[in-house]
Amino acid sequence: MRYISTRGQAPALNFEDVLLAGLASDGGLYVPENLPRFTQEEIASWAGLPYHELAFRVMRPFVAGSIADADFKKILEETYGAFAHAAVAPLRQLGSNEWVLELFHGPTLAFKDFALQLLGRLLDHVLAKRNERVVIVGATSGDTGSAAIEGCRRCDNVDIFILHPHQRVSEVQRRQMTTIFGENIHNIAIEGNFDDCQEMVKASFADQSFLKGTRLVAVNSINWARIMAQIVYYFHAALQLGGPARSVAFSVPTGNFGDIFAGYLARNMGLPISQLIVATNRNDILHRFMSGNQYVKETLHATLSPSMDIMVSSNFERLLFDLHGRNGAAIAELMANFKQGGGFSVEQDRWTEARKLFDSLAVSDEQTCTTIAEVFASTGEVLDPHTAIGVHAARECRRSLDTPMVVLGTAHPVKFPEAVEKAGVGKALELPAHLTDLFEREERCTVLANDLKVVQGFVSQHGNRGKPL
Numbered sequence: 101m102r103y104i105s106t107r108g109q110a111p112a113l114n115f116e117d118v119l120l121a122g123l124a125s126d127g128g129l130y131v132p133e134n135l136p137r138f139t140q141e142e143i144a145s146w147a148g149l150p151y152h153e154l155a156f157r158v159m160r161p162f163v164a165g166s167i168a169d170a171d172f173k174k175i176l177e178e179t180y181g182a183f184a185h186a187a188v189a190p191l192r193q194l195g196s197n198e199w200v201l202e203l204f205h206g207p208t209l210a211f212k213d214f215a216l217q218l219l220g221r222l223l224d225h226v227l228a229k230r231n232e233r234v235v236i237v238g239a240t241s242g243d244t245g246s247a248a249i250e251g252c253r254r255c256d257n258v259d260i261f262i263l264h265p266h267q268r269v270s271e272v273q274r275r276q277m278t279t280i281f282g283e284n285i286h287n288i289a290i291e292g293n294f295d296d297c298q299e300m301v302k303a304s305f306a307d308q309s310f311l312k313g314t315r316l317v318a319v320n321s322i323n324w325a326r327i328m329a330q331i332v333y334y335f336h337a338a339l340q341l342g343g344p345a346r347s348v349a350f351s352v353p354t355g356n357f358g359d360i361f362a363g364y365l366a367r368n369m370g371l372p373i374s375q376l377i378v379a380t381n382r383n384d385i386l387h388r389f390m391s392g393n394q395y396v397k398e399t400l401h402a403t404l405s406p407s408m409d410i411m412v413s414s415n416f417e418r419l420l421f422d423l424h425g426r427n428g429a430a431i432a433e434l435m436a437n438f439k440q441g442g443g444f445s446v447e448q449d450r451w452t453e454a455r456k457l458f459d460s461l462a463v464s465d466e467q468t469c470t471t472i473a474e475v476f477a478s479t480g481e482v483l484d485p486h487t488a489i490g491v492h493a494a495r496e497c498r499r500s501l502d503t504p505m506v507v508l509g510t511a512h513p514v515k516f517p518e519a520v521e522k523a524g525v526g527k528a529l530e531l532p533a534h535l536t537d538l539f540e541r542e543e544r545c546t547v548l549a550n551d552l553k554v555v556q557g558f559v560s561q562h563g564n565r566g567k568p569l
């Protein structure tokens with residue numbers, strides 16, 4: 101499988117190089133040159149497979165030529181064997197033909213584990229083979245950081261630096277990152293917001309001289325391997341609910357457009373998906389595009405669903421690429437306009453094309469809490485605020501009551517106690533067994549100024565197992 105850039109100028113790469121790349125050299129994002137397509141018979145034959153075996157069948161074409169089947173199978177079995185639920189991604193019914201796909205049974209309690217626990221193992225495998233070391237610099241609004249640290253803590257050839265916005269992630273999220281120690285693990289709290297952190301990561305990819313030749317790897321969802329791993333659970337959910345004979349709809353709490361883009365790809369690979377709902381919080385750039393063809397940057401608001409508090413959705417470029425007939429030059433121009441003027445619209449027929457599949461809604465903090473309270477009253481289930489946004493949007497935007505509606509349950513509610521308390525849910529939430537002493541553990545974290553040079557200096561001083569590069 102070969103991968104090409106959404107801006108059309110960078111060289112095509114194989115899976116191994118895409119795994120180790122960040123942004124493409126032309127500023128674009130890598131996507132498969134040709135998407136694999138499965139027949140209905142083939143998909144139907146996967147019903148009842150354990151999660152890791154389904155994962156092997158769905159992802160195999162993407163890694164073909166780079167990772168041997170036997171190695172890949174073993175990596176997948178280890179990755180998903182570490183999840184706390186035997187079904188890995190169980191479905192829980194909330195209402196009539198309405199389900200939550202629980203994606204929070206991994207070690208760090210959010211869906212990011214599906215991709216990052218795999219990414220860590222893939223990196224380890226590939227780097228050992230190449231006898232190479234890399235540095236990871238990643239930005240997190242909360243959940244990516246802990247999942248990436250957890251996924252890479254045992255990687256001998258990786259030093260990982262995670263930037264989070266100082267005092268803007270929940271205490272559980274922070275502690276999940278800062279209580280994991282290792283000479284290759286570095287938590288940095290930036291005196292700024294998530295977009296400041298993300299900008300620093302982008303700038304570091306653009307000019308890597310501070311790394312003195314060591315390769316920089318991306319762990320945010322610009323890394324293709326993350327999107328790839330997320331495609332699997334769309335197949336998994338649909339197969340439980342009568343797919344592929346029957347189509348299924350999904351409502352996806354969305355920030356960077358990574359998770360929902362994986363659903364879009366699952367559909368293009370042959371899985372019958374009739375509707376994808378983009379569910380955002382007040383930071384609604386994607387909703388404004390889907391509802392009114394306006395992709396315009398606005399100020400950032402802090403909400404009760406902090407993992408979706410972002411102004412610009414990096415993966416959206418991957419959808420735009422398809423909407424523009426995979427014309428890299430057109431995307432380069434759009435993104436240049438965006439950088440200059442902070443916004444764009446696309447031609448009407450391209451927007452109409454997107455709207456055939458996607459609906460959207462922006463959900464307020466108040467509606468989020470109401471939904472948590474309502475679902476608790478009717479089912480006894482406590483939703484996390486991100487998942488609640490997905491449920492609310494599903495109920496508002498659903499096109500057909502006959503089609504199963506699956507809301508992606510993106511995080512465990514224990515990660516976001518503030519929203520759960522505000523919703524007035526009087527049920528004490530307990531940390532899962534492996535985290536019961538989280539609040540007693542020692543923390544390690546460095547607070548740094550919102551200044552690129554300072555951060556890059558820190559990385560080059562500590563990028564080789566705590567020693568200078």
Ligand SMILES: *Cc1c(COP(=O)(O)O)cnc(C)c1O
Pocket residue numbers: 210211212243244321353354355356357358359360407408486510511
């Ligand atoms: C990351 C995250 C999201 C948003 O996912 P994207 O792929 O960025 O759209 C939603 N909910 C939770 C809990 C998350 O951690």
